Amino acid sequence: MTxxxxxxxxxxxxxxxxxxxxAQKDMDVTLIEQGSLALSKExxxxxxxxxxxxxxxxxxxxQTGIWPEIEEFCAPLNTLRIMDGSESLSFDAEEAKLPYFGQNVPNGILRAALIKKAHSFKNIHFIDCCGLWDFEEKDxxxxxxxxxxxxxxxQLLIAADGKNSMARQIAGIRTIKTGYGxxxxxxxxxxxxxxxxISTEFHKPGGPFTLVPCPGNRSAVxxxxxxxxxxxxxxxxxxxxEQALQEKTQGIVGAITLETPPESWKLKGMLARKLVGHRLALIAEAAHAIHPIGAQGLNLSLRDIKALVALVARQKSLGLDLGSLTMLKEYKALRRGDTLTRFAGVAGFCAITSKKSKGIQRLRQTGMKVVNKSDFLRRQAMRIGLGMQGS
Ligand SMILES: Cc1cc2nc3c(=O)[nH]c(=O)nc-3n(C[C@H](O)[C@H](O)[C@H](O)COP(=O)(O)OP(=O)(O)OC[C@H]3O[C@@H](n4cnc5c(N)ncnc54)[C@H](O)[C@@H]3O)c2cc1C
Known part of the structure; x- marks a missing residue:
């Protein structure tokens, strides 16, 4: 047995x-994936x-070391702008003393570069085209x-198997679900x-519409x-x-042509009631799936990863059990507040910004004016958007 x-x-x-x-911390890791993890040349x-x-x-x-390979496909986000009817609220990275708030990274390129990097480690073993089916804790x-x-x-199973996580189901961890409609x-x-x-988020009655910069005169919608x-x-x-896109963007980026055909994703929110089980830690969408408003999903997941990797690495350096319940409780304590507040905050924000009522729109616009005038509120809004701890 392996x-x-x-x-x-x-x-x-x-x-x-x-x-x-x-793997960078010298741990022996086995990655189990239902789909393919094959290396692609390009x-x-x-x-x-x-x-x-x-x-x-x-x-x-x-920290994974893939940045030099993918940087040319990414675009810096220098300004974050929210538009709501005639009102707009903008934040510049300079104000936060950063060269940029973040970068827009293409999904397919990110995943391919990560697969390539993972294959360069002798201590990462791959089991692909075969999913996890069951597990039990032994002594x-x-x-x-x-x-x-x-x-x-x-010693430890990390569940990163997405919003329908099999690992979460096997462990009997229940979830809170929300349909955003x-x-x-x-x-x-x-x-x-x-x-x-400039990344622009238009708040519209049916839901947010966002333009995120890509290299050149291109944007992701x-x-x-x-x-x-x-x-x-x-x-x-x-x-x-294309005509519908043209109207939606109010001409801010000029004449539009489609580069890739539109794809659709039904949005559903999910929060696991527990983040850990015996020798089990849930991370990323196995633990929480949220609406894309404010681009919080993977950002939240990366904070799970940062916290868990640091704890497991500490156990390893001290020669302790990598799946210890005490460590898992620490992980839960570190991540519960952030995941819970983002899940609830995003659901609330989404409901408020999608409301058609003129009264609520006026209220939102007044809110934007108030934030605009207060340095303190502007700093807080930036901290929340950046996903900073304690914001
Ligand atoms: C339209 C849209 C826009 C978004 N924009 C942003 C953004 O701007 N910023 C941001 O931070 N987030 C964003 N997100 C969220 C982000 O895309 C997701 O959080 C992220 O891609 C999820 O990654 P994951 O690895 O957690 O899950 P997944 O990508 O779902 O990966 C789970 C993996 O587990 C595998 N798997 C499933 N079952 C098993 C099993 N039994 N055994 C083994 N493997 C299994 C699957 O094959 C899959 O490869 C957006 C989401 C949407 C829908």
């Missing part, structure tokens, strides 16, 4: 980053999906069973005017709408969809 120190189920962004950071083409990663999250990604270790009946043992449409667009590295409206938009022919 023996490993740490098993990670799920080789998405979260699982891969965790595997690399633990990085893929840019697609419509990207993640805006804020300053501290980017530091975690940079001092975890016995894992895979879909093809293979077995392996680990919205679908996100994503695509990559070309435009005649420069975006000037995240267009959230009520499910039924999104369905109608997805059925439009290319020229009509």
């Amino acid at each position: 023996k490993t120190e740490i098993a990670i189920s799920g080789g998405g962004h979260a699982g891969l980053i965790t595997a690399i950071l633990l 990085l893929p083409e840019m697609s419509g999906r990207s993640v805006a990663l804020m300053w501290e999250s980017l530091e975690v990604v940079k 001092g270790y975890m016995l894992l069973r895979l879909e093809d009946d293979r077995e392996l043992t680990a 919205q679908t996100a449409i994503t695509c990559l667009i070309n435009h005649s005017r420069s975006h000037e590295n 995240v267009w959230c709408e009520k499910d039924s409206v999104a369905e109608e938009l997805m059925a439009l022919k290319k020229s009509d969809f």
Whole structure:
């Protein structure tokens, strides 16, 4: 039977980053992924999906060593702007004494670079095209069973297997679910005017519409709408969809052409009621899935990863059990507040910004004016947007 120190189920962004950071700390890691983790010779083409990663999250990604390879495909976010009717609120990175707030990173390129990096470690073992099926805690270790009946043992299982996490279900951890009633449409667009590295979030009655800078005169679109409206938009022919984008962007980036076909993602929120079990830690979307408003999802996950990796590395350096309950309780204590407040905050923010009522829009606009005039509130808003601890 195969023996490993740490098993990670799920080789998405979260699982891969965790595997690399633990391997850098000399741990023996096995990454189990239902899909493929095959190396591709070249990085893929840019697609419509990207993640805006804020300053501290980017530091975690940079620690993996992939930054020099992906930097040219990413775009710095120098200004964050919110537009609500006639009111707008902008924050410049200079104000936060940063060169930029973060970078917009294309999903496919990020994942391909992480897979390549993970393959360069002798202490990362890959089990792909085969999912985790079951596990049980034994005396001092975890016995894992895979879909093809293979077995392996680990001191700790890290669940990074996404919002429908099998590991979470096997552990019997229940969840709080929220349907936002919205679908996100994503695509990559070309435009005649420069975006000037400004990320713009329009607050609209159906849901937020966001333009996130990409290299050159290109932007990634995240267009959230009520499910039924999104369905109608997805059925439009290319020229009509471009026209709809043109109206939505109010001309701020000039004439628009589609670079990639629109894709749609039904949005659902989920929060695991527990972050840990016996020899089990939940991270990323296995622990929490949230609406893309404010680009918080993977940023939140990277804070889980940073906290867990530091704790496991400490156990290793002291020669202690890597799956100890005391350590898992520390992880829970470190991450519970942040995940809970972001989950509730994002749901509340999404509900308020999507309200059609004129009265509520006036209230929002007054709120924006108040924030605009107060240095203290501006600093707090930036801390929240950047996902800083204690904000
Ligand atoms: C439209 C949209 C825009 C977004 N924009 C942003 C943004 O700007 N900034 C940001 O921070 N976040 C953003 N997010 C959130 C971000 O994309 C996600 O949080 C992130 O991609 C999830 O990564 P993950 O590794 O947790 O999960 P996943 O990518 O879902 O990975 C889970 C992996 O586990 C595997 N798996 C499943 N079951 C098993 C099993 N039984 N055994 C083994 N493996 C299994 C799956 O195959 C998958 O590879 C956005 C989300 C959406 C929908």
